[in-house]
Amino acid sequence: MTHSKIFIYFFSTSVFFSFFSEKSEKKWGFTAHKLINRTAVFLLPQEMLAFYKQNIQLIEESSVNPDARRYLIEGEAPKHYIDLDLYKEDVNDSIPITWKKAVEKYSVDSLTSFGIVPWHIYSMSFRLTKAFEQNNPELILKYSAEIGHYIADANVPLHTTSNYNGQLTNQYGIHGLWESRLVELFTDDYDLLFEDATYLDNPLKTAWSAVRNANACLDSVLSIEKLITEKIGEDKKFSFEERNNATTKVYSTKFCEAYHNALNNQVERRLRASIKMVADFWFTCWVNAGQPSLNNLSNYKTSEKVVELNKQELLKGKQNPIIKSRKHEIIE
Numbered sequence: 250m251t252h253s254k255i256f257i258y259f260f261s262t263s264v265f266f267s268f269f270s271e272k273s274e275k276k277w278g279f280t281a282h283k284l285i286n287r288t289a290v291f292l293l294p295q296e297m298l299a300f301y302k303q304n305i306q307l308i309e310e311s312s313v314n315p316d317a318r319r320y321l322i323e324g325e326a327p328k329h330y331i332d333l334d335l336y337k338e339d340v341n342d343s344i345p346i347t348w349k350k351a352v353e354k355y356s357v358d359s360l361t362s363f364g365i366v367p368w369h370i371y372s373m374s375f376r377l378t379k380a381f382e383q384n385n386p387e388l389i390l391k392y393s394a395e396i397g398h399y400i401a402d403a404n405v406p407l408h409t410t411s412n413y414n415g416q417l418t419n420q421y422g423i424h425g426l427w428e429s430r431l432v433e434l435f436t437d438d439y440d441l442l443f444e445d446a447t448y449l450d451n452p453l454k455t456a457w458s459a460v461r462n463a464n465a466c467l468d469s470v471l472s473i474e475k476l477i478t479e480k481i482g483e484d485k486k487f488s489f490e491e492r493n494n495a496t497t498k499v500y501s502t503k504f505c506e507a508y509h510n511a512l513n514n515q516v517e518r519r520l521r522a523s524i525k526m527v528a529d530f531w532f533t534c535w536v537n538a539g540q541p542s543l544n545n546l547s548n549y550k551t552s553e554k555v556v557e558l559n560k561q562e563l564l565k566g567k568q569n570p571i572i573k574s575r576k577h578e579i580i581e
Protein backbone atom coordinates (compact mmCIF):
# COMPACT_ATOMS: atom_id res chain seq x y z
CA MET A 250 0.00 0.00 0.00
CA THR A 251 1.43 3.38 -0.84
CA HIS A 252 0.42 6.60 0.85
CA SER A 253 0.96 10.04 -0.58
CA LYS A 254 2.82 12.67 1.38
CA ILE A 255 -0.20 14.94 1.11
CA PHE A 256 -2.35 12.37 2.84
CA ILE A 257 0.25 11.95 5.55
CA TYR A 258 0.40 15.68 6.08
CA PHE A 259 -3.35 16.21 6.42
CA PHE A 260 -3.78 13.07 8.41
CA SER A 261 -1.19 13.97 10.98
CA THR A 262 -2.34 17.58 11.09
CA SER A 263 -5.95 16.74 11.76
CA VAL A 264 -4.99 14.19 14.37
CA PHE A 265 -2.73 16.70 16.03
CA PHE A 266 -5.39 19.38 16.30
CA SER A 267 -8.08 17.05 17.52
CA PHE A 268 -5.76 15.85 20.27
CA PHE A 269 -4.54 19.25 21.16
CA SER A 270 -8.07 20.24 22.05
CA GLU A 271 -8.08 17.50 24.70
CA LYS A 272 -5.97 19.51 27.06
CA SER A 273 -7.25 17.67 30.07
CA GLU A 274 -5.78 14.40 28.82
CA LYS A 275 -2.15 15.20 29.03
CA LYS A 276 0.02 12.79 29.98
CA TRP A 277 4.45 9.07 25.08
CA GLY A 278 1.69 10.95 26.75
CA PHE A 279 -1.89 10.58 25.64
CA THR A 280 -1.26 12.38 22.37
CA ALA A 281 1.52 10.05 21.31
CA HIS A 282 -0.22 6.81 22.33
CA LYS A 283 -3.31 7.71 20.33
CA LEU A 284 -1.34 8.91 17.33
CA ILE A 285 0.81 5.75 17.31
CA ASN A 286 -2.13 3.35 17.42
CA ARG A 287 -4.17 5.32 14.91
CA THR A 288 -1.33 5.64 12.40
CA ALA A 289 -0.34 1.97 12.72
CA VAL A 290 -3.76 0.97 11.33
CA PHE A 291 -2.82 2.40 7.94
CA LEU A 292 0.25 0.16 7.64
CA LEU A 293 -1.85 -3.00 7.71
CA PRO A 294 -2.48 -5.16 4.65
CA GLN A 295 -5.85 -5.01 2.88
CA GLU A 296 -7.06 -8.19 4.59
CA MET A 297 -6.87 -6.49 7.99
CA LEU A 298 -7.48 -2.87 7.08
CA ALA A 299 -11.28 -2.76 6.83
CA PHE A 300 -11.86 -4.23 10.28
CA TYR A 301 -9.26 -2.03 11.96
CA LYS A 302 -10.44 1.11 10.17
CA GLN A 303 -14.02 0.43 11.16
CA ASN A 304 -12.93 0.38 14.80
CA ILE A 305 -10.15 2.93 14.65
CA GLN A 306 -11.71 5.13 17.29
CA LEU A 307 -11.60 2.39 19.89
CA ILE A 308 -8.04 1.37 18.89
CA GLU A 309 -7.04 4.97 19.37
CA GLU A 310 -8.95 5.82 22.50
CA SER A 311 -8.27 2.69 24.49
CA SER A 312 -4.54 3.00 23.73
CA VAL A 313 -4.31 4.97 26.97
CA ASN A 314 -6.26 2.62 29.25
CA PRO A 315 -3.18 0.68 30.44
CA ASP A 316 -1.88 3.91 31.99
CA ALA A 317 -5.07 4.34 34.00
CA ARG A 318 -4.69 0.77 35.20
CA ARG A 319 -1.31 1.59 36.74
CA TYR A 320 -3.28 3.40 39.44
CA LEU A 321 -5.92 0.71 39.85
CA ILE A 322 -4.34 -2.72 39.58
CA GLU A 323 -1.43 -4.13 41.54
CA GLY A 324 1.28 -5.43 39.21
CA GLU A 325 0.31 -3.24 36.24
CA ALA A 326 3.04 -0.59 36.60
CA PRO A 327 6.11 -2.77 35.82
CA LYS A 328 4.58 -3.73 32.48
CA HIS A 329 5.30 -0.20 31.23
CA TYR A 330 9.06 0.05 31.68
CA ILE A 331 12.38 -1.67 32.29
CA ASP A 332 15.09 -0.02 34.36
CA LEU A 333 18.10 -1.34 32.49
CA ASP A 334 20.53 0.63 34.67
CA LEU A 335 19.52 -1.44 37.71
CA TYR A 336 21.06 -4.55 36.22
CA LYS A 337 24.43 -2.86 36.65
CA GLU A 338 25.90 -5.04 33.93
CA ASP A 339 26.39 -4.73 30.24
CA VAL A 340 22.74 -4.84 29.24
CA ASN A 341 23.46 -5.82 25.68
CA ASP A 342 24.55 -9.32 26.41
CA SER A 343 24.10 -10.08 30.07
CA ILE A 344 20.31 -10.13 30.48
CA PRO A 345 18.82 -13.32 29.07
CA ILE A 346 16.02 -12.33 26.72
CA THR A 347 13.71 -15.21 27.57
CA TRP A 348 11.63 -14.87 30.76
CA LYS A 349 12.54 -18.36 31.95
CA LYS A 350 16.30 -17.82 31.73
CA ALA A 351 16.02 -14.30 33.16
CA VAL A 352 14.07 -15.64 36.17
CA GLU A 353 16.75 -18.28 36.75
CA LYS A 354 19.38 -15.58 36.81
CA TYR A 355 17.58 -12.76 38.68
CA SER A 356 14.34 -14.11 40.29
CA VAL A 357 10.79 -12.99 39.58
CA ASP A 358 10.87 -10.39 42.33
CA SER A 359 13.94 -8.63 40.98
CA LEU A 360 12.67 -8.70 37.41
CA THR A 361 9.33 -7.31 38.51
CA SER A 362 10.94 -4.55 40.50
CA PHE A 363 13.14 -3.58 37.51
CA GLY A 364 10.17 -3.58 35.10
CA ILE A 365 9.12 -6.15 32.52
CA VAL A 366 8.00 -4.30 29.39
CA PRO A 367 9.73 -6.45 26.72
CA TRP A 368 8.42 -9.70 28.21
CA HIS A 369 4.97 -8.23 28.64
CA ILE A 370 4.81 -7.22 24.97
CA TYR A 371 5.75 -10.79 24.06
CA SER A 372 3.11 -12.26 26.35
CA MET A 373 0.46 -9.86 24.97
CA SER A 374 1.31 -11.10 21.47
CA PHE A 375 0.09 -14.58 22.45
CA ARG A 376 -3.18 -13.17 23.76
CA LEU A 377 -3.71 -11.26 20.53
CA THR A 378 -2.87 -14.32 18.42
CA LYS A 379 -5.41 -16.35 20.39
CA ALA A 380 -8.07 -13.66 19.91
CA PHE A 381 -7.51 -13.90 16.14
CA GLU A 382 -7.74 -17.69 16.30
CA GLN A 383 -11.05 -17.40 18.15
CA ASN A 384 -12.30 -14.74 15.75
CA ASN A 385 -13.24 -12.65 18.77
CA PRO A 386 -13.54 -9.02 17.61
CA GLU A 387 -13.82 -7.54 21.08
CA LEU A 388 -10.61 -9.18 22.26
CA ILE A 389 -8.76 -8.51 19.00
CA LEU A 390 -9.45 -4.82 19.45
CA LYS A 391 -8.69 -4.77 23.17
CA TYR A 392 -5.37 -6.56 22.83
CA SER A 393 -4.40 -4.64 19.68
CA ALA A 394 -4.97 -1.33 21.43
CA GLU A 395 -3.15 -2.45 24.57
CA ILE A 396 -0.13 -4.07 22.97
CA GLY A 397 0.17 -0.80 21.05
CA HIS A 398 0.50 1.00 24.37
CA TYR A 399 3.24 -1.22 25.76
CA ILE A 400 5.16 -1.15 22.46
CA ALA A 401 5.04 2.62 22.44
CA ASP A 402 6.31 2.73 26.04
CA ALA A 403 9.17 0.37 25.20
CA ASN A 404 10.37 2.84 22.57
CA VAL A 405 10.67 5.75 25.02
CA PRO A 406 14.21 6.31 26.40
CA LEU A 407 12.93 7.38 29.83
CA HIS A 408 10.98 4.11 30.16
CA THR A 409 14.30 2.25 30.25
CA THR A 410 15.87 3.83 33.33
CA SER A 411 15.29 4.23 37.05
CA ASN A 412 15.99 7.94 36.47
CA TYR A 413 12.66 8.03 34.63
CA ASN A 414 11.77 11.61 35.50
CA GLY A 415 15.26 13.04 35.83
CA GLN A 416 14.83 12.83 39.60
CA LEU A 417 18.35 11.48 40.11
CA THR A 418 20.03 14.16 38.03
CA ASN A 419 18.11 17.25 39.07
CA GLN A 420 16.07 17.28 35.85
CA TYR A 421 12.60 16.82 37.32
CA GLY A 422 9.90 16.87 34.72
CA ILE A 423 11.96 15.61 31.79
CA HIS A 424 9.65 12.61 31.28
CA GLY A 425 6.62 14.72 30.44
CA LEU A 426 8.82 17.16 28.53
CA TRP A 427 10.13 14.49 26.17
CA GLU A 428 7.06 12.32 25.70
CA SER A 429 4.22 14.83 26.02
CA ARG A 430 5.23 18.47 25.69
CA LEU A 431 7.53 18.02 22.67
CA VAL A 432 5.04 15.73 20.95
CA GLU A 433 2.20 18.19 21.49
CA LEU A 434 4.23 21.10 20.17
CA PHE A 435 5.98 19.50 17.20
CA THR A 436 4.09 16.43 15.90
CA ASP A 437 2.55 18.65 13.27
CA ASP A 438 5.90 18.92 11.49
CA TYR A 439 6.74 15.25 11.64
CA ASP A 440 6.99 13.17 8.52
CA LEU A 441 5.50 9.92 9.68
CA LEU A 442 6.77 7.92 6.74
CA PHE A 443 4.66 4.89 6.19
CA GLU A 444 6.10 1.49 5.56
CA ASP A 445 3.89 -1.55 5.28
CA ALA A 446 3.71 -3.90 8.23
CA THR A 447 6.14 -6.79 8.00
CA TYR A 448 6.24 -10.19 9.65
CA LEU A 449 8.42 -10.54 12.75
CA ASP A 450 10.37 -13.80 12.90
CA ASN A 451 11.30 -13.24 16.51
CA PRO A 452 8.88 -10.87 18.30
CA LEU A 453 10.68 -11.21 21.65
CA LYS A 454 13.94 -10.12 20.04
CA THR A 455 12.13 -7.19 18.44
CA ALA A 456 10.77 -6.12 21.83
CA TRP A 457 14.29 -6.23 23.27
CA SER A 458 15.73 -4.28 20.32
CA ALA A 459 13.15 -1.58 20.98
CA VAL A 460 14.18 -1.09 24.61
CA ARG A 461 17.86 -1.20 23.72
CA ASN A 462 17.43 1.32 20.91
CA ALA A 463 15.42 3.55 23.25
CA ASN A 464 18.06 3.17 25.96
CA ALA A 465 20.80 4.15 23.51
CA CYS A 466 19.07 7.55 23.21
CA LEU A 467 19.04 8.14 26.95
CA ASP A 468 22.43 9.85 27.23
CA SER A 469 21.43 12.52 24.74
CA VAL A 470 17.95 12.96 26.27
CA LEU A 471 19.56 13.87 29.59
CA SER A 472 22.78 15.59 28.56
CA ILE A 473 21.17 17.79 25.91
CA GLU A 474 18.52 18.92 28.40
CA LYS A 475 21.32 20.07 30.71
CA LEU A 476 23.10 21.86 27.87
CA ILE A 477 19.97 23.69 26.75
CA THR A 478 19.12 24.66 30.32
CA GLU A 479 22.54 26.28 30.61
CA LYS A 480 22.09 28.02 27.28
CA ILE A 481 18.53 29.30 27.79
CA GLY A 482 18.85 29.94 31.53
CA GLU A 483 16.73 28.58 34.40
CA ASP A 484 14.60 31.73 34.40
CA LYS A 485 13.46 31.23 30.79
CA LYS A 486 13.07 27.47 31.01
CA PHE A 487 9.48 27.52 32.21
CA SER A 488 6.40 29.56 31.51
CA PHE A 489 2.76 29.44 32.53
CA GLU A 490 -0.26 28.41 30.49
CA GLU A 491 -3.97 28.28 31.15
CA ARG A 492 -5.12 24.67 31.16
CA ASN A 493 -8.55 23.61 32.38
CA ASN A 494 -9.11 26.96 33.98
CA ALA A 495 -5.91 26.62 35.96
CA THR A 496 -2.56 28.28 35.56
CA THR A 497 -0.08 25.51 34.89
CA LYS A 498 3.70 25.56 34.90
CA VAL A 499 5.03 24.27 31.58
CA TYR A 500 8.37 24.17 29.79
CA SER A 501 8.53 27.37 27.74
CA THR A 502 8.15 27.19 23.99
CA LYS A 503 11.58 28.77 23.59
CA PHE A 504 13.18 26.04 25.71
CA CYS A 505 11.21 23.28 23.96
CA GLU A 506 12.20 24.53 20.52
CA ALA A 507 15.87 24.65 21.42
CA TYR A 508 15.76 21.21 23.06
CA HIS A 509 13.77 19.66 20.23
CA ASN A 510 16.18 21.07 17.59
CA ALA A 511 19.20 19.84 19.50
CA LEU A 512 17.72 16.34 19.78
CA ASN A 513 17.86 16.29 15.98
CA ASN A 514 14.59 14.44 15.15
CA GLN A 515 15.00 11.93 17.94
CA VAL A 516 11.37 12.13 19.10
CA GLU A 517 10.16 11.74 15.51
CA ARG A 518 12.40 8.69 14.99
CA ARG A 519 11.13 7.00 18.17
CA LEU A 520 7.55 7.80 17.16
CA ARG A 521 8.06 6.22 13.74
CA ALA A 522 9.76 3.17 15.22
CA SER A 523 6.79 2.73 17.57
CA ILE A 524 4.20 3.00 14.80
CA LYS A 525 5.98 0.46 12.60
CA MET A 526 6.48 -1.94 15.47
CA VAL A 527 2.82 -1.78 16.52
CA ALA A 528 1.68 -2.59 12.97
CA ASP A 529 4.29 -5.36 12.71
CA PHE A 530 3.04 -7.01 15.91
CA TRP A 531 -0.64 -6.83 14.87
CA PHE A 532 0.24 -8.30 11.49
CA THR A 533 2.50 -11.02 12.94
CA CYS A 534 -0.16 -12.14 15.44
CA TRP A 535 -2.72 -12.37 12.63
CA VAL A 536 -0.29 -14.41 10.48
CA ASN A 537 0.57 -16.69 13.41
CA ALA A 538 -3.15 -17.28 13.96
CA GLY A 539 -3.32 -18.64 10.39
CA GLN A 540 -4.42 -15.42 8.65
CA PRO A 541 -8.11 -15.85 9.50
CA SER A 542 -10.46 -13.91 7.25
CA LEU A 543 -11.68 -10.77 9.00
CA ASN A 544 -14.34 -10.15 6.35
CA ASN A 545 -17.10 -11.44 8.59
CA LEU A 546 -15.99 -8.95 11.25
CA SER A 547 -15.74 -5.89 9.06
CA ASN A 548 -19.21 -4.74 10.11
CA TYR A 549 -18.48 -5.27 13.78
CA LYS A 550 -18.99 -2.16 15.79
CA THR A 551 -17.79 -1.81 19.36
CA SER A 552 -20.69 -1.94 21.78
CA GLU A 553 -21.63 1.09 23.85
CA LYS A 554 -20.95 -1.01 26.91
CA VAL A 555 -17.28 -1.54 26.02
CA VAL A 556 -16.82 2.14 25.22
CA GLU A 557 -18.41 3.08 28.54
CA LEU A 558 -16.29 0.62 30.53
CA ASN A 559 -13.12 2.04 28.98
CA LYS A 560 -14.20 5.57 29.83
CA GLN A 561 -14.98 4.58 33.40
CA GLU A 562 -11.56 3.00 33.80
CA LEU A 563 -9.85 6.17 32.59
CA LEU A 564 -11.88 8.28 34.93
CA LYS A 565 -11.30 6.04 37.91
CA GLY A 566 -7.55 5.95 37.30
CA LYS A 567 -7.51 9.72 37.28
CA GLN A 568 -9.93 10.53 40.06
CA ASN A 569 -9.69 7.59 42.44
CA PRO A 570 -6.18 6.19 42.19
CA ILE A 571 -5.72 3.40 44.69
CA ILE A 572 -2.16 2.46 43.85
CA LYS A 573 0.86 4.68 44.00
CA SER A 574 2.65 4.67 40.69
CA ARG A 575 5.48 6.56 39.08
CA LYS A 576 4.45 10.12 38.51
CA HIS A 577 5.73 11.15 35.13
CA GLU A 578 3.96 14.42 34.80
CA ILE A 579 5.51 16.18 37.74
CA ILE A 580 7.82 19.05 36.89
CA GLU A 581 9.00 19.74 40.42
Ligand SMILES: [Zn+2]
Nearest residue numbers: 315316329402
Ligand atom coordinates in the same frame (compact mmCIF):
# COMPACT_ATOMS: atom_id res chain seq x y z
ZN1 LIG B 1 2.41 3.36 29.90
